[in-house]
Amino acid sequence: MKFGDEEHLLGIAQVNSLWGELRGLSALALAHGIDDIFQDNGAKVLQQLVIANLKLLPGREGNDAIDEDGQEWEMKSANVEKVSGYSTHHHLNKVILAKYRTVPWLFSVYRHIELQTIYAMKPEWLEPIFAVWQSHLEGTKVSRGKAVPAVLAINNPKIPLKFVAENGVCIFDREQGLGPFSPSAALRSSYR
């Protein structure tokens, strides 16, 4: 189409109209400490905070949040259409790993922009994953009979979606019409 023709002008009007609808979301995000809904999954983080009744802890690395009892949480989300694991940290070292072992986790699964499920996990349930990372960091990992040299940090190791779905407690499932349930209550009442 030509610049300024009817199709072009209609396209501009459509975007302007859709943009107007974003302002409410942007204002709500700002009130939750998220100043850009278009960067770093800002809008998705807002959605998870509201559903799980968590507050963002500002100025922290990652998506740390705190619940009504003062318990801190690690939050992760992933788009199942694009990845098979949750991103963690671009420079995962022993300090980060130690922190990861002290807090419960909230994992959200999206299909593009649609939230599908949320799982809560105790840190000890993630130990099979953490132990592998630790062996990397300590140089105790063995591959094909050979020791793998220790590294100071691992670049963004993933937590598989499948592992979380199999080992976490589901506190929200859109298709099944399940939840949301309180993540802390769900972990407290878990038998594992």
Added chain:
Amino acid sequence: MKFGDEEHLLGIAQVNSLWGELRGLSALALAHGIDDIFQDNGAKVLQQLVIANLKLLPGREGNDAIDEDGQEWEMKSANVEKVSGYSTHHHLNKVILAKYRTVPWLFSVYRHIELQTIYAMKPEWLEPIFAVWQSHLEGTKVSRGKAVPAVLAINNPKIPLKFVAENGVCIFDREQGLGPFSPSAALRSSYR
């Protein structure tokens, strides 16, 4: 507030309602080759494409787009509330710089999520900036009387917002109610 209390449930309803409004924007973005409006400024890129009547070139590094005459453009945007310069490339080397010198540029200024102005620039107008980068890459830069060693790449050098506002042709100004004008026509008719 307590998990599941009235305030919490109202918050969830509000987010659900706002989310419904995102679906139109997300669908439009997908039609323009942008598969996530919440990552890498996806929604803002969509807005610029529609306003400037450009098409995204898929699979390219950066935000390359093409206009109705087949001319390729480099697109950049920045939030004036957060930064004072446009990000360029995390690994800017001689190959990228050579490409930057061959295409016109479209620079968008946002105030948070609100588009304020768009400027078009010929690559030769950016030469004062490019020349500095080149001196870094070639090791011909001198600082305090000493030569600075050449580097293979520069990590994300910035193009100052101020430089663009002073040297570019404005094709859209929200406050002034100006435009949008065709960026290619604006460059063709520029006296500079």
